[in-house]
Amino acid sequence: MKAELTIQLAHGGGGRLSRDLIQSEIVSRFGNGPLEGLPDAATIPWHCDKLLFTTDSYVVQPIEFPGGNIGDLAVHGTVNDLCVCGGRPKWLSVGLILEEGLPLATLRKVLDSMKKAAADCGITVVTGDTKVVGAGQSDGLYINTSGIAEAIKGFSLSPARITKGDDVIVSGNLADHGFAVLAARKNINISSALKSDTAPVHRLVQALEPFAGEIKFMRDPTRGGLSAVLNEIVENRNINIQLNETDIPFSTCVKALSETLGIDPLHVASEGRIVLICSSQVTDQILHTWKSMPEGFGAQSIGVVDSGKGRVTIKTITGGIRIVDVPRGELLPRIC
């Protein structure tokens, strides 16, 4: 019984235990106001204006992986949290926790990646902090990034607006990040070039401005993957989400790894993708817009919202229907 009274890895996995911990310990204490509903970023009034504010710590292991490292991941992750809440990222803070003995060359490589990523996203690093802990009291390097964005006018994002008939769209292949980190950690030799999808989504979001009013929800499917995002939406609502397995874009390599390792790719993180729910009348326009952009060429409509009892289901390739549940344990700790 004692294990239940301590923190477990699964508390950080983005699944059921994570949500329980956040609800019972964080929301119960701080949850009146912008924190309520746990959006990726808080929208706060600022005089006659609105700004968005978010924070994330990054503890990914290994620090470097195919397609990126903890530095660009830490910039993209916070930029993306701001973007999917309808923000135009402006200002970034960087908090470093360094372990004694970390090679300076590693730190430099990570900071170079952060600089490049921030420049690409048009976000400015304006404040920072550096702490050092003794050897064995950290695991190389942890990074916190917090970010401020201005609200893009026209968006009115709220899961409460989602209704029967809406479409579910993703901006590209899912789960590349999680499997790339897993492969790097386990030294799995991937002959094909599976890389993390870590990337900023700011251009994808800014391109949506003409349809902003018809978009009801956006999120980047990180810890817990697509299944965690969609289950959170339908929870305690009279709606279902029905996915079509044939429409969900996965790379060949992700499909092969997921079969070999027995890991459901619907539970695995992406770090440069958007899950979007919109009125069906703008679906074609959004797909057309995204598919014309390098970061959105793999966009797909993957399912629909129906009335129901708060379930996410998937129509499998063989024609069956199964329930898509939230990941419960922790398959991939320290994925971001």
Add this chain to the structure above:
Amino acid sequence: MKAELTIQLAHGGGGRLSRDLIQSEIVSRFGNGPLEGLPDAATIPWHCDKLLFTTDSYVVQPIEFPGGNIGDLAVHGTVNDLCVCGGRPKWLSVGLILEEGLPLATLRKVLDSMKKAAADCGITVVTGDTKVVGAGQSDGLYINTSGIAEAIKGFSLSPARITKGDDVIVSGNLADHGFAVLAARKNINISSALKSDTAPVHRLVQALEPFAGEIKFMRDPTRGGLSAVLNEIVENRNINIQLNETDIPFSTCVKALSETLGIDPLHVASEGRIVLICSSQVTDQILHTWKSMPEGFGAQSIGVVDSGKGRVTIKTITGGIRIVDVPRGELLPRIC
């Protein structure tokens, strides 16, 4: 030679090595704009307004110490960084890095302290993040807090405005925090009640509004203590700062511990004090204002600014003059 190419504990100590690391690795990459000059918080334009933004990670060891714990420390520290840059704290983010096996009771105690501290400071927790790392990959609990404040009108803080004739004031006893944490860590039995000074300074700063224009500089003397703050001001300037040892307020317990342990209290952190430099014409009014408040009753004018070659000196109790240098090594790692 190899040790020079890795991170050392002293890189986090707030002294010379810390500043070198920040200058060579951070400012060199990100240092155009609000980051330049390394204020405690960045002042950034927001349409016709200004806001302040800051971040800090907390890795204090032990997590609990006489007078506080990592939770209230993490709120006070970020609130204070905003305050000493002339801000009225408004919004706070909380990023937790939890170690597998951390007792839930410890987490709850820390979060309760954060809630109480935030309420006392009038700052609202609006966004957060929780990561879990495996046993042995952290040291219990690390916290990042980032904060946003609105600028209090009237302040025009800049070390460049400091000139000959200005006064140096502190808001109360110095170094209590550092020695309290040290005593807790080393199990030193302190019969007198030495407690950390961790506390918010927002009321002290807001009380300065009538004299805001005559105040040139404020900072909370945390890592590196008073000596680090003052040396940073005079560096590469044609001014000296002359302190009077008899005027610097230290508790009897701090004096005793500093003599016993051979640690200069000028190098030791406070977490609820302000070092302020102002035109001498408002010194008496500031002291009068602060001394009437519970958190400022120990305020003292401790020295003056003179022309010179960028040195901080102290007139000792015995009448001699000695140079107050920046701490070089790392006496007290993980003090905050």
